[in-house]
Amino acid sequence: MAATARVFIDGEAGTTGLGIRERLLKQPGIALKSLSGEKRKDPAARREIMGEVDLVVLCLPDAAAKESVALADGLGNAAPRILDASTAYRVAPDWVYGFAEMDRGQAKRIAEAKHVSNPGCYPTGGIALLRPLVEAGLVPADYPITVNAVSGYSGGGKAMIEAHEQSGGPSFELYGLGFEHKHVPELQQYSKLSRRPIFIPSVGHFRQGMLVSVPLHLDTLPGKPKAADLEAALERHFEGAELVKVVKTAPTDRLEAEPLNDTDQMELRVYSNAALNQALLVARLDNLGKGASGAAVQNIRLMLGLDKA
Structure with a gap:
């Protein structure tokens, strides 16, 4: 890898692309390459610039x-490494x-990979909550899981952002009511669930921030674990992680979606009534942040050898 790594963001004008670009401009050791407006959709121009860089972010x-x-x-030996922020390859076997904190060896796998898929925002939260518990045997792989979530409107794309910022938009709405939201395959696969979970997202009239929640009947789980058992399993799984923290709770807590805005942190909590x-x-x-651009920059740094895996 060159002393200064060259990166091209294909689609840098969108919400995620702009967020990644803004972050990378502050990163030493990275030089951003761009195409002018009229060339951004020109396959020949895009192919040419791809051959000049170390990493392409989609x-x-x-x-x-x-x-x-x-x-x-198609560039063969001159092909750059790729980080894809779309849904296209998130469950592709190759x-x-x-999600660098998903497993102990995941950061190393990202660092060595030719192709990396950036996780979805909702699955990042769901997988962080469920995978450690499934691996610990506290939640069976075939347990009927329900995941509920609320996000700020910035995750909904250009049309939704314009609707909220120009005409006010709805205060709150459920969506994905056909039970086929595009994030379900990765949520199921990387949570290690054999039964397809029910996932119903929602959007509120605030720009960014997210809460992902999973309700559990503890007496229906093997061994009837206590909340402390679930919390301990999460703590063990994410021990030493800088960006993912398990936070102690109190029954009177109220939880807002926005306090982690403009950070790359994720907090995990277990509430219960014994x-x-x-x-x-x-x-x-x-x-x-951790749900999009922040995770992308974390992966970019790993792929370019700027962070230790």
């Missing part, structure tokens, strides 16, 4: 991302999932 719709991957891979044998797992993060 911030495009799924179909366009696949076209860009084909352009880049791509590495870019008398009722009920618990609620909650992840809080910035959907534009």
Whole structure:
């Protein structure tokens, strides 16, 4: 790798692309390469610049991302490494999932990968809550899991952002009510669930911030674990992680979605009522930080050897 790594963001004008660009401009050891407006959709110009860089970041719709991957891979030995922020390759077997804290060896796998898929914002929270518990045997892989979540409107794309910022937008709305939200496959696969979870997201009238929650009936789980057992399993899994923290809770807590805005942190909590044998797992993060651009820059730094895996 050159002393200064060259990076091209294909789709840098979108919300995620702009967020990544803003962060990378502050990163030493990285030089950003760009195309002028009229060349951004020119396949020949994009292919040419891809051959000049070390890493390409894709911030495009799924179909366009696949076209860009084909352009880049067509360069053969000159092909750059790729970080894709779309949904196109998140469960592809030959791509590495870019959630660095997911497992002990995941950061190393990201650092060594040719192709990395940046995680979705909702699955980042859901996987962080569920995978450690499934691996610990506290939650069966076939348990009927329900994941509920609320995000700021910035995660909904250009049309949703304009609707909220120009005309006010709805105060709150559920969506994904066909039970086929595009984040479900990665949520299921990387949480190690054999049964498809029910995932119902929502959006509120605030720009950014996210809460992802999973309710559990503790007396229906093997061994009837206590909330302290769940919390301990999360703490063990994320021990030493700088960006993912398990936070102690109190029954009177109220939890807002926005306090981690403009950070790359994620907080995990376990709420419970021992008398009722009920618990609620909650992840809080910035959907534009650890849920998007922040995670992308973390992966970029790993891929370029700027951080230790």
